[in-house]
Structures are given as C-alpha cells and as structure tokens.
Amino acid sequence: MKPKPYAAEPIPPDAETRIVTMLRSGDLFRYTANADAPVTCLEKEFAAFMEVPFALAVNSCSSAIFLSLKALGLGSGERVLVPAFTFAAVPSAVVHAGCQPILVNTGPDLRLDLDDFRRKLASGVRALVLSHMRGHTSDMDAITEACEAQDVPVVEDAAHSLGTTWSGRKIGTLGRIGCFSFQSYKLVNAGEGGMLITADPDLVARAIIMSGAYEHNWKKHAIVNSRFMHWQNRLPLYGLRMNNLTASVALSQLSDVPHRARRGRANHDYVAAKLTASGMFRVPAPLPQEVRAPDSIQFMLEGLDSGDDTTEFQRLAGKRGVQVEIFGLSRDNARAFWNWGFLQDEQGDLAPTRSILNRACDVRLPVHWEKAQLDSVAGALVEAAQGVASARNPVRGCTSPKRETSLVDSQATSAFGTESVNRQ
Numbered sequence: 001m002k003p004k005p006y007a008a009e010p011i012p013p014d015a016e017t018r019i020v021t022m023l024r025s026g027d028l029f030r031y032t033a034n035a036d037a038p039v040t041c042l043e044k045e046f047a048a049f050m051e052v053p054f055a056l057a058v059n060s061c062s063s064a065i066f067l068s069l070k071a072l073g074l075g076s077g078e079r080v081l082v083p084a085f086t087f088a089a090v091p092s093a094v095v096h097a098g099c100q101p102i103l104v105n106t107g108p109d110l111r112l113d114l115d116d117f118r119r120k121l122a123s124g125v126r127a128l129v130l131s132h133m134r135g136h137t138s139d140m141d142a143i144t145e146a147c148e149a150q151d152v153p154v155v156e157d158a159a160h161s162l163g164t165t166w167s168g169r170k171i172g173t174l175g176r177i178g179c180f181s182f183q184s185y186k187l188v189n190a191g192e193g194g195m196l197i198t199a200d201p202d203l204v205a206r207a208i209i210m211s212g213a214y215e216h217n218w219k220k221h222a223i224v225n226s227r228f229m230h231w232q233n234r235l236p237l238y239g240l241r242m243n244n245l246t247a248s249v250a251l252s253q254l255s256d257v258p259h260r261a262r263r264g265r266a267n268h269d270y271v272a273a274k275l276t277a278s279g280m281f282r283v284p285a286p287l288p289q290e291v292r293a294p295d296s297i298q299f300m301l302e303g304l305d306s307g308d309d310t311t312e313f314q315r316l317a318g319k320r321g322v323q324v325e326i327f328g329l330s331r332d333n334a335r336a337f338w339n340w341g342f343l344q345d346e347q348g349d350l351a352p353t354r355s356i357l358n359r360a361c362d363v364r365l366p367v368h369w370e371k372a373q374l375d376s377v378a379g380a381l382v383e384a385a386q387g388v389a390s391a392r393n394p395v396r397g398c399t400s401p402k403r404e405t406s407l408v409d410s411q412a413t414s415a416f417g418t419e420s421v422n423r424q
C-alpha cells in the first residue's frame with residue numbers, strides 16, 4: 001500500500017472525554033468559567049512546557065503574529081522584515097497589522113540569507129517576523145545579536161518548530177515573542193488554533209486584551225500583572241480568542257510533543273541518510289546549535305537541478321506514489337513570494353530566493369510513520385532521481401533506461417501532477 005502522507009491521524013482518546021463533558025455543559029466559551037477553562041489550562045501547560053512566564057491561546061498562528069505586531073505598538077506603515085520564503089499568511093498578518101513587509105532572501109539551506117538580512121536591517125525597520133520554515137532554524141545567535149544592536153524586536157514564527165531547540169533553548173523563546181500553530185499538519189493538530197508566548201508582562205497584557213478579553217475577562221487568565229489595569233479600555237478588541245473545544249483537542253496532545261519531536265527527527269534523519277548515500281540529493285544539514293523536530297524533508301537534486309530535471313523528478317516520484325512538492329514550481333504555491341499579489345511595494349532583488357524555490361523539493365514524513373513507509377518513500381525518491389539522471393546522461397545514471405522502464409508501472413498515472421497541495 002502506498003504511504004499516505006496527507007491522511008489525517010486519530011486524535012488521542014483523552015480529547016473525547018474532555019469534549020463530551022463540555023458538550024453536556026455547553027461551556028464552550030473560554031470566559032464562561034472564572035478559572036480552569038480548557039483554554040486557560042492549555043495556556044498554563046504550554047507556558048510550562050516552553051518554560052516561559054506567559055502564553056496566550058488564540059484562533060491561529062496568523063492571529064498570534066498579527067497580535068504580536070499590535071502588542072509591539074506597530075501599525076502605521078512601519079517596515080517589518082519577513083523571510084521571502086515563508087507561508088503567505090505571514091506577510092498577510094504583517095499587512096493586516098498595517099505594516100509594510102520587507103522580504104529578506106533565503107539561502108540554499110532554506111535559512112535567512114544573513115548578508116541580505118543585515119543590509120535590510122540597516123535600512124530602518126521596526127521588527128523582524130522570522131519564520132523557521134519547515135523547521136530549519138536560521139542562525140539565531142547572529143540574528144538576535146544584530147537585532148538587539150538595532151533595538152529591533154524579533155517575533156519568531158515557530159509554526160513549524162514546536163519541539164525544536166537552539167543551544168538547548170526552545171525555539172519560540174529566543175525572540176521577544178514566539179508564535180505557534182495548531183492547524184492540521186502541525187505537530188499538534190487541533191484543526192486550527194495558535195499560541196503567543198513571551199516573557200514581557202506589558203506585551204502579554206496588551207495582546208490578551210486585544211485578543212478579545214473584553215471588560216474584566218483578563219482576570220480569568222492565569223496571569224497576574226499590573227499592566228492590565230493600565231491598558232483597560234484603551235485598546236481595540238480584535239476577537240481572536242480560542243474556544244474550549246479547540247483547547248481540549250490541543251491539550252490531549254501536548255504531553256506527546258517530545259515523543260513526536262524525537263520520532264520526526266529520527267524519521268527525517270533515516271530518509272536523509274538514504275538520500276545522501278545515493279549521491280543524488282543535497283539535504284540541508286542541521287546547524288550545530290539546532291536539534292530539530294521535522295515532519296517533512298527538503299532537498300535539492302545533486303547536479304540535476306534545472307527546472308526540467310526537477311519537474312521530471314517530481315513526475316517520476318509521483319508515479320511511484322510519492323508526492324513531491326517543489327515550492328516554486330507547483331501552481332499558485334502559497335510559499336512562493338511571487339504569488340503574494342497583495343503586496344504593493346517593490347521588494348528589490350529576490351532572484352536568489354526564486355532560484356532556490358524553483359529547485360527545492362519538499363516531501364511530508366508524518367512522525368508516526370514506520371520504517372516500511374520511510375523505506376518506500378526513500379526508495380521511490382532514489383529511483384525517480386536515477387530515472388532523471390539516466391534519461392539526461394545514460395553514463396552518469398545509476399539505472400539504464402531499460403531498467404527504468406521496468407521499475408515504473410506503465411499503467412500508473414501521477415496522482416499529483418504539479419498542483420499546489422493544501423498543506424500549510
């Protein structure tokens with residue numbers, strides 16, 4: 001049976017008990033109870049897990065990023081750095097907050113290009129929203145040092161990095177604010193949902209009120225802080241609250257995060273080793289400070305990275321039942337900056353990022369997958385690369401064209417084509 005990387009996975013049964021209790025009481029709103037609502041419990045547990053004083057649960061990571069910028073007092077066209085390789089929701093949240101996204105090039109290892117970052121940081125910006133895309137952490141030592149020197153706050157978009165550490169510190173705690181997603185296809189799947197974490201009492205008070213803690217509902221948060229009274233009635237209420245159903249689903253998975261992170265890393269490294277050993281793939285290595293928690297693998301084809309080669313590789317992998325996404329080549333991909341037509345401003349030279357996105361391949365590796373599924377995916381990817389190599393250069397290819405024909409099921413059709421997939 002072909003591995004199904006986009007199939008949904010059951011939610012732990014613990015969620016059912018919590019939800020049935022809630023359905024019987026009808027208590028779905030986080031502020032009905034004075035204390036210990038599931039949303040409040042999730043905030044407490046998440047803060048404890050991340051080892052930070054404050055956590056605010058919201059309805060999405062996009063909302064968490066939007067609220068971060070608002071809590072920082074930004075919004076009058078202020079310039080905010082954003083990686084050119086991120087999900088469209090990120091520059092959208094910046095625009096939604098009334099700021100101007102300035103896109104920073106991405107390097108071949110899918111991390112922020114530090115030269116372009118330093119150049120643009122010096123051009124007068126008010127914040128950096130840093131997506132650790134697909135869990136690849138940019139050089140946080142260099143970035144936080146440069147931002148501190150300019151007094152520019154870092155908002156970490158850790159949507160793909162729950163469970164990742166940098167020099168032993170949890171990703172999401174290195175900037176002024178960290179933002180997480182519980183949308184499906186994330187390490188914790190609550191359908192939708194997000195979390196904002198910070199150690200700053202003023203920022204969290206502002207964010208809580210603006211998330212929709214009207215009147216004195218902020219008193220129901222497990223956070224005691226004199227800043228709430230200061231901000232009472234002075235801030236807009238944006239209605240971005242999480243509800244108790246979402247929190248119950250997320251709560252049932254939180255304690256499993258370390259296990260999922262270990263499994264994801266082991267799965268990734270197992271497939272990465274097989275791809276690298278074939279000599280036909282370049283898989284970005286982790287930085288020395290980084291311990292990752294991936295649920296996917298990214299790579300480029302070694303010596304075969306023209307657009308045509310990559311597309312042919314995608315086609316051959318699809319025939320073998322493995323869905324490969326090429327960020328820049330699948331139609332309307334939301335991670336390709338040239339599809340962000342809502343950005344009005346001239347962004348300068350982003351050709352380096354475009355070139356990388358036109359070659360970078362992305363394959364989902366669900367953390368619960370076993371060795372047989374990983375072997376099947378790795379085998380199909382190597383065969384697909386061999387197929388491209390032997391078609392381009394029969395001497396270099398490890399497989400002769402004849403053998404290639406025998407490996408491909410001639411009746412099979414690509415299930416995936418080059419359509420963009422709906423994973424965020």
Ligand SMILES: Cc1ncc(COP(=O)(O)O)c(C=O)c1O
Pocket residue numbers: 059060061062063086087089090131132133134157159160180181182183192193194423424
């Ligand atoms: C890198 C990244 N940042 C932010 C988001 C926004 O997350 P959400 O869907 O929870 O708003 C996503 C969405 O998947 C994402 O991929």
